[in-house]
Amino acid sequence: MSNKRRIILFLPLIVFLGMGIFLYKGLFLNPEQLESALEGKPIPAFQLEKLENQGEVLTEKDLVGKVALMNVWATWCPSCKYEHPFLMRLARQNIVPVYGINYRDERGPAIMELAREGDPYALNIYDKDGRLGLDLGVYGAPETFIIDHKGIIRYRHAGPVDQRVWTDTLLPMVQQLQAEAKKDGAA
């Protein structure tokens, strides 16, 4: 048998080893962690009422100007209750404002819950029909977006925010964006 033919016999092994590398890498990926399609895009336009005040209409412009978090939450969402104490702590630290999007919820119970558990939000948008949620590509609550001072969405975290997510992922990004904002402000 020629050497050439021997090499052909090794082909299946080589293909398998190549596949094995990807399968190995696959073990460390989370297929359910989706990055937002809106990263790098501005906050979608909206006109929605403020949660606490029916008469006051908020638009995307009200969220522009500062690096901030947008937190999608609802009273029906158990994981939101889990992350709520952490958001409270975050609000007290005064690092970054948190804008709430009250997603597919009832106004009364939502206001009551905030009154009872504390209100970490600088602003709260009442997205009853989930239209803003849809435009943001929200697929479940809670989700947290980071926006920069120009109102561009830079990152989306799906699932509850806790200390680990905050120190590992969100805080470094917020600090970097705040530094960028400062530079822009100086210029």
Add this chain to the structure above:
Amino acid sequence: MRSILKMVSAAALALTLAGGALATPIDTYEFQNPDNQKRAITLASELRCPQCQNQNLVDSNSPVARDLRLEVYKMVDDGKTDDEIVDFMTTRYGEFVLYKPKFEYKTLVLWGGPVALFLIGLTIVFMFVRRQRGNVTKEVALSEEDQRQLDELLKRNQQK
């Protein structure tokens, strides 16, 4: 112990999530005409629900799937084209929601692969058959011993 508790609660959480998604969704959405209905359902079944395990918008009962499905239905009734609707979905939820990935550089292998495999396969068959046929006269002498052994083996097995 703590890890067991954690596992149990994680499993329970996973189940409550799955719970909603299991029962069949049936919407009584009234389409303007049967053609729209057909197009809308075909389109919605080619879009993936971003929240669920692996289900399309038509089969999934999760709230997001319901919203998106009805959005697709409405857009079809509004006369939007398939491309416009697909664009609407991908700008919000990314290419992840397309069950039929677009043809682009990163899906080159995905779409080109089957065609390439097909052609390579048939070429190999053709070349193999041609070559071994062409060799008939040349190699018969070489394999005579093999043939004899083989016949013997076969014969012995048949006798058993």
Add this chain to the structure above:
Amino acid sequence: MIPELGHFSLIIGLAFAVLLASVPLIGAARKDQYLVRYAWPLSYGMAFFILLSVIALAYSFATDDFSVAYVAGHSNSQLPIFFKIAAVWGGHEGSLLFWVFSLSAWAAAVAMFSKGLEEIFTARVLSILAMIIIGFTLFMILTSSPFERLLPVPAEGRDLNPMLQDVGLIFHPPMLYLGYVGFAVSFAFAIAALMSGRLDSAWARWSRPWTLAAWVFLTGGISLGSWWAYYELGWGGWWFWDPVENASFMPWLIGTALLHSVIVTEKRGAFRNWTVLLSIFAFSLSLLGTFIVRSGVLTSVHSFAADPSRGMFILLLLGLAIGGSLTLFALRASEMASPARFELNSKETFLLVCNVLLTVSCGTVLLGTLYPLLIDALNMGKISVGPPYFNSVFVPIALVLFVFMGFGPISRWKKSKLGEIRRQALIPAIIAAVVGLAMPFLIDGQFNAWVVAGIATATWVTLMTLRAAYNIVKPRADADVSLARITRSQAGMLLAHMGIAMSIVGATMVSNYSLEKSVRMGPGISHELAGYTFKYTETKTVQGPNYVAKQGQVEVYKDDKMLTLLKPDRRQYTVHTMDMTEAGIDWGFTRDLYVTMGDPVSATEFAVRLNYKPYVRWIWIGSIFMMIGGIFAASDKRYRVRQSAKENAVDAKAATA
């Protein structure tokens, strides 16, 4: 106590497996007949202790021993007894135990029914099977033991997932596992042949009935799963191209190729390396399927709870088994050029083309299944590959395959005469084209290329199969027409090919002509679909053993005559607090009527979906034909060879020498 015994007996089984994997091989190396013969008692012992372990788990389920974590997680005292038993394989740990048990049962069967083979060869096969069993038993004992206890003991179990509480699901997983694992036997035969350097016709003949048996189980497992999804999930779909379905379909495709390639190796001594490679592929894909289901690398509706450490372990096993066997293949594959020669126009060529097309279609499914993972691993984002992709690439390849499939049975070994083939194929080809082209016009008057292609190829395969049958039974110079001339393996081929044709018809019709309608229905409301009138009369409340259901009563009329009363229901399971729909189905040979209950839309009305599914049953009737065909072929007289003890000894000497 009993669960500990189960655990203990699993460990004893493992010990037997370790001995089985080493002693006979040492014997073979030292030419020690005595050690080689240990393979038999060791195989039986291994199977026995693993069986004991399964029985212990089943006993824990039957007696509601919720101190066992696995039982507490998958059963409930309210659960009917047969579901309790079926719950043994209802979750990750138990199904793994069942997997290992199936493999040990196959090993025992090989030991029992291979008396006609060379002793040393069979002993090698058994050792290889034992190695696989060692891997998976270690996996189970180290990462996922079904016998783990739970403290404090819960008063009640969390119940079996209601989705799995169904007859179809009692039999679907065991059959699937028997199929998956059965390919381990073909694999072990191939590896034993590589080890002994004897890639000959005899090896192919020994391997063939085992391959057929595995294929029959896998066919059964897949079609049961598809049938179950059809009636239980309430979507009326029968194939979703979900990663886990693909994981079972890929070994089936390769297994089908293997069945045919092994024939050529047996009869003509050709394609030996290819047959070995397919044996390795079929089992590798079964292992890959296990990895996909249990590691969570791909999102699927079916996945067990994902756990990276488990994934790592299976990947390691995968690497050892597949990497090892492919290395052995590369080093030891036959250097002998194939002794048998054949012309371009011959049975060998047609079988080879079909083989390659099956492999290409499997490669396509593999590519589509793993592509999202590939893109994600390369950091290029997340994409999905789903039914529209698979349908558009798989179906065309399959259609080409069906065309070649028609030629196989009528062609001759070595060399067919072109004229003869043309003469036999011309009329079937014309009829197939006419029937195919006419069909869409007869049904709804609209041209539909998929229907034309599907019906034409199905007709073509049917006619060519009949022609092949005629060729066998037709009067000859020395004999009259005789059905007795059909051997069992020919009968098997004919039945299985007819089955394929039936499944093509079913799949084509139901994919193109299904009708559906979602409507509000309540007492007194009627709707019409496909010429049938559905009349909702009332809603009943039904109390099941572990659920409460709202059941709609839907009368179906055709031409003012009542056909049947359908009772779709919507169940609420008490423990799982999960809603499940149970469709009401009126099954028929040419169509199913399928009614599903949705959410209530008012005090008395429900959202109801009406489905008309033409020829859907043909898909599964076809697979029953395929299975019967496989059973026929596997039971062919030629495989029940017996060897006298004397010859055995001679063989063994010859092989060890």
